Amino acid sequence: MTIEELEQIAKSVQQESAKYDYEVNVCMDLACASQGAGALKDALVKTAEASGKKVLVRRTGCMGPCSHGPLVRVDPEETLYHHVKADKAEAIVDGLGGSPAPDFQCDLNDHFDKQVRVVLENAGYIDPEKIDDYIARDGYKALLTVLNEMTPNGVVHRITESGLRGRGGGGYPTGLKWGTVAKAKGDVKYVVCNGDEGDPGAFMDRSVMEGDPHRVIEGMAIAAYAVGASKGFIYVRAEYPVAVSRLTTALREARRHGLLGNNICNTPFNFDVEIRLGAGAFVCGEETALIASIEGKRGTPKPRPPYPASSGLWGKPTLINNVETYANIAPIVRNGGKWFFNMGSERSKGTKVFALTGKITNTGLVEVPMGIKLREIIEVIGGGVPGGHKFKAVQTGGPSGGCIPEEMLDVGVSYDALLKMGSIMGSGGMIVMDDTSCMVNVARFFIEFCMTESCGKCIPCRAGTAQMYTLLTRICTGTGTMDDLALLESLCSTVKETSLCGLGQTAPNPVLSTLKYFRNEYMEHIVHKRCPAGVCNMETAVEVVA
Amino acid sequence: MRKSGYARHALIETLHTVQSSFGFLDDDAIRFVANSLRVPLSQAYGVATFYHYFTLKPPGKHTVTVCAGTACYIKGADKLIATAEKRLAIKQGQTTPNGEISLMTARCVGACSRAPVVLCDGEVVGEMTGELMLEQLERWTVE
Numbered sequence: 001m002t003i004e005e006l007e008q009i010a011k012s013v014q015q016e017s018a019k020y021d022y023e024v025n026v027c028m029d030l031a032c033a034s035q036g037a038g039a040l041k042d043a044l045v046k047t048a049e050a051s052g053k054k055v056l057v058r059r060t061g062c063m064g065p066c067s068h069g070p071l072v073r074v075d076p077e078e079t080l081y082h083h084v085k086a087d088k089a090e091a092i093v094d095g096l097g098g099s100p101a102p103d104f105q106c107d108l109n110d111h112f113d114k115q116v117r118v119v120l121e122n123a124g125y126i127d128p129e130k131i132d133d134y135i136a137r138d139g140y141k142a143l144l145t146v147l148n149e150m151t152p153n154g155v156v157h158r159i160t161e162s163g164l165r166g167r168g169g170g171g172y173p174t175g176l177k178w179g180t181v182a183k184a185k186g187d188v189k190y191v192v193c194n195g196d197e198g199d200p201g202a203f204m205d206r207s208v209m210e211g212d213p214h215r216v217i218e219g220m221a222i223a224a225y226a227v228g229a230s231k232g233f234i235y236v237r238a239e240y241p242v243a244v245s246r247l248t249t250a251l252r253e254a255r256r257h258g259l260l261g262n263n264i265c266n267t268p269f270n271f272d273v274e275i276r277l278g279a280g281a282f283v284c285g286e287e288t289a290l291i292a293s294i295e296g297k298r299g300t301p302k303p304r305p306p307y308p309a310s311s312g313l314w315g316k317p318t319l320i321n322n323v324e325t326y327a328n329i330a331p332i333v334r335n336g337g338k339w340f341f342n343m344g345s346e347r348s349k350g351t352k353v354f355a356l357t358g359k360i361t362n363t364g365l366v367e368v369p370m371g372i373k374l375r376e377i378i379e380v381i382g383g384g385v386p387g388g389h390k391f392k393a394v395q396t397g398g399p400s401g402g403c404i405p406e407e408m409l410d411v412g413v414s415y416d417a418l419l420k421m422g423s424i425m426g427s428g429g430m431i432v433m434d435d436t437s438c439m440v441n442v443a444r445f446f447i448e449f450c451m452t453e454s455c456g457k458c459i460p461c462r463a464g465t466a467q468m469y470t471l472l473t474r475i476c477t478g479t480g481t482m483d484d485l486a487l488l489e490s491l492c493s494t495v496k497e498t499s500l501c502g503l504g505q506t507a508p509n510p511v512l513s514t515l516k517y518f519r520n521e522y523m524e525h526i527v528h529k530r531c532p533a534g535v536c537n538m539e540t541a542v543e544v545v546a
Numbered sequence: 547m548r549k550s551g552y553a554r555h556a557l558i559e560t561l562h563t564v565q566s567s568f569g570f571l572d573d574d575a576i577r578f579v580a581n582s583l584r585v586p587l588s589q590a591y592g593v594a595t596f597y598h599y600f601t602l603k604p605p606g607k608h609t610v611t612v613c614a615g616t617a618c619y620i621k622g623a624d625k626l627i628a629t630a631e632k633r634l635a636i637k638q639g640q641t642t643p644n645g646e647i648s649l650m651t652a653r654c655v656g657a658c659s660r661a662p663v664v665l666c667d668g669e670v671v672g673e674m675t676g677e678l679m680l681e682q683l684e685r686w687t688v689e
Contacts, residue, residue, distance in 0.1 A: 030657045034670040066659030200615030200654035207656075238562060238599050239655055277562050279597030280653060296557035297589065298596040355658060357617035363659035398616065429658075431616050445619055449653075455596070 001258045001265045003144050006135055013136035020056040022096045023075040024048070025124060029062035029207060030242065031364070032069035036086060040070050043089035051093050061211015063124035064115075065108055066364035073124060074100070082106035111362055114381050116343065118351045119204075119327045120367045122212045128246050131253040134214040140259055142333035143218050146225055147267045155226035156182055159329070161337030163349035168194055168285070168322030169397065169426040170502075171348070171415035177319065180309040181227040184317035189229035191220050192313065192320045194290060195236040195243070198282035199398030200449070202429030204353040204365055205323040209236065209243040212327070213250035217273060219326030221260065222333060224271045227319050232273040233294055238280060247275055282399070282453035286501045287312075287320045289455065300455045301501035322427065324353060345371030348414035358395075358431040361386045368413070375409040378432060389434035393517070397426025399446045399453075400506030402513025403439060422513040424506065438535035439518040440525055444472040446510035450503065461504030464495035468511065475522060478529040478538035485522060489515065554585050557593055561600060570601045598653065606641040606648035608686045610679070611665040615654030618662040626662055627651065629676045633683055647686055 017023065026032075026041045041059060048055035063071045068082035072092060079100045081092060091101040117123070126133035134140070146155055160175025181189060193216060197205040209216060220232045236244050251273055254260045262270045276294050283289045284299040291313050293299040312318025328350060332340045344350050348370040354377065357363050361383030368377060378384065378394060385391045393403040402423035411417050415425050433442065451465040471488045474480040492508035492515075499505045515522060524532050531538065560583060564575050571594050580590035594600045612618075612627050627638055630649050634642055641648040657663045660672025666682055 030655075030670060031660045031672065034657060034660060034663075034672045069660075197656065198653070201617045201658050203654075203656035203658055239652065277559060278599075279558055279562070279593075280599035281597050282653065293558065294555065296555035296585070296593070298592050357658040357661060358620045363661075365659075395616065429616070431620055431658075433620055437620055442620075445616070453653075 001140075001144070003141070003148075006140060006144060009132055010136040010138075013132050017056060019054065021054045023056045023058060024092065024096075025058050025060045025063075025073045025075065027061070027063045027069065027071040027073075027124060028059040029066070029211065030203075031062070031066035032071055035070050037070040039086040040072070040084055040089060043086040044072075044092065047089045047093045053093065053096055055093065055096065058127050060124045060126060061122075061128050062120075062207040062365055064120070064364045064366060065111055065362050067362055068106055068108070068364075080106050080108065108362070111366075111381050111383065114372070114376060115367050116351050116369045117367050118331050118340075118343075119208060119215075119324055119353050120212075120365065121331070122215065123207065123365075124211075126212065128211050128213055129249050131214060131250070131257060134212070138334060139214055139330075140218055142330040143221050143225075143259065144265055146222050146333055147265055147269055152182060152226045152228060155222060155333070158333060158337045159226070162332045162340035163337075163344075164325065164328055164332060164340060165348060165415060166322060167324035167328070167352070167427070169400070169424060171425060174321065174325055177309060177321070178223065178226050180307075181229075181317050181319040184310050186317050188231075188316045189227055190313045190316055190318045191224045191227065191229045191232040192290070192294070192318055193220055193232065193234040193326055194285065194287070194320055194322045195234055195240075196278045196285045196290060197237060197240075197323075197427060198285045198453075199400075199427045199429050201357055201395075201398055201431045202355045202427045204355050204428055206240050206243050207365055208323050208327050208353075209240070210246050213243075213246045214254065215327045215330060216247075216323055217250060217254055217260070219329035220273060221264070221271050222329050223319055223321065223326065225269055227317075229319065230270045230272075232271065233276050233313070234273060235276045235278060235284070235290055235294060237278045244275060244277065251275070281455070282449070283455045283501070283503050286503060289501065290320065291318065298455070300457045301503075303500060324427070343369050345412055345414045347416055352413070352425070352428055354428045354430045356382050356430050356432070359385050359387075359389065359434040359437075360432040370414050371412040373410055373412055374404065377413070377430070378409065382432065385432065385434045387434075389436060391432065392435050392437060393433045393439065395423075395431040395433065395442070395510075396429065397424035397506075397509070398429050399449045400424055400502065400509055401426050401429075402509045403433070403442065403517065404513070405517040408517075422509065422516055424509070436533055436535070438476075438531050438533040439514045439521045440472065440476055440531075441533075441535045443511045443514045444469065444476055447472055447507065450507040454503065454507075458498075458500040458504065460495045460498040461500070461507065464491055464499075464504070465507055467491060468495070468508070472511070475525050476531075476536045478525065478536070480526045482526060485526060552583055554583050557583055557585055557590060558597070561590075561594060565600060570604045572602070572604075603641070604645075607646050608667055609648045609650055609665075610667075610683065611650040611652045612638075613655050613657075613661070613663040613665070614651040615658060615661075617658035618654075621661040623662040626664065626674060626676060626679060630679060630683065633680055647683065
């Protein structure tokens, strides 16, 4: 495979699509599919054939605003339709070339205008199971450029220059990590992609793996070239069967095109990727636990150092990055490090994909430049809290993150700002809560999560989370005392400071941040034995003061 | 197992294959896998019990899985679980005595934008309500 051959493929795809007057793209992501996108696509194909118009019906990955699903976009006009059921197929096909059917056309300009799409640039434009579609949108160009024109050092340098930081949550500078692995001694090295998206409430990794799997593979191949590895693993949750099958197809196609395997593109570079399934353990998102899991063991973390960069998979130097990090690589190589560096805030560069969920009008995936205000994400892009309720908090970073109250919404989103507010960036889940959510109950939910997900290796995490859960349950049922609250606070700092891995160290975050910003709710529970949001059932019968 | 060349590190993959064929992992299956891959039985059992995805009990004929991820929880998944528990008179993670319906919970299936999400025999149903779920359970009971 050479650049010319790539261009040939891209050209033939364009010629193919030039045969059609219209392209009807149907979002077939999980959220849309669960609302009947499959039947819709079949109906569209049928009516399009019957109408005699030259229409290409294409299945695509997630388009973003999932709450409007099933979504259909008609090109070249870029008309977006929402809530399209199978019986509306006829109306859409009829509308082609004329005026679009207005009753289910949707206007989401506010939603899209603020977004900058890098990772999701292909989402909604390509068929995830067709490598040609990806190539037609500059796919694998970056890999070929790297192999033919750049030295491994040059690649590391370009990534460092871009200022990209790990998108898995920690925000470790990616270029630095690559450099460390590249310098590590050893003839065998591994590249691992962390697709164990354990954070409940985040689904951008799933969406990228399902909607644009080649992007991840290309990123991994470039990484492998840069650090000198010849074998890669993608670790995917078993809960994402579609992602697994899409990746399997993508790997097969890439091998067939000579973009994976031995002597890729007639260079001495060899690289292949294997898929590994997770089995439902949150802790496996932690890199040392993930390595143990790939090795076929229980996913328990190990103390660091040694870091995986020097001694990882089977004791070899291993590069571990998140799905979204790899998805950023190809555009950075294509457009240069400077291009990426110029987006975002001072210390957090580029864009970030967030999964907006919870009590918000436009749920779904959004990609915004770093530094954007939380308020803009929630009120403009997200469309605010529906049903006349009042915004209370936004939870970021999953079980390891914290809750951010309304008065902090004007802060720009970056790794450091979120950390300062007592939360973390995490993988990018954003769960909006309104006045019907009880913050104590939410904290209890997260501690329960951490308690069941704790691997049990170190005591602060195993016993600490269990005790915190007991204390929070007591507060939630109205039997808590002020002593319980004091004990809870001291326990939080113990667990935070003495746990072995990230899970334990961050487990108290939801409690600490809710205590910091919503202490009055805890007091209500303890002193007045009532739950302001009306969520908790108080065991002790206390008269509620009207 | 053959596919991965009896490699020891393919333990999790192998257990996945066994579970997808038989629906659960029983003692015999774990023993067989451990012997074939030459890993200690303790490690095989340890792995099978460590990960939530593996189940050592046979599932019911139908399975309803309520997603208990954060987004679903905020939108009332806990009430759905309580409704199902009451209707089926079992606790989460159990199967009705006649072996018909299992009630499970999942740690996020990644369809958070459609919360609360329930998997009915593996099919994703978004924006579930108590009534809709009871209807589905009713249908299964009649069968």
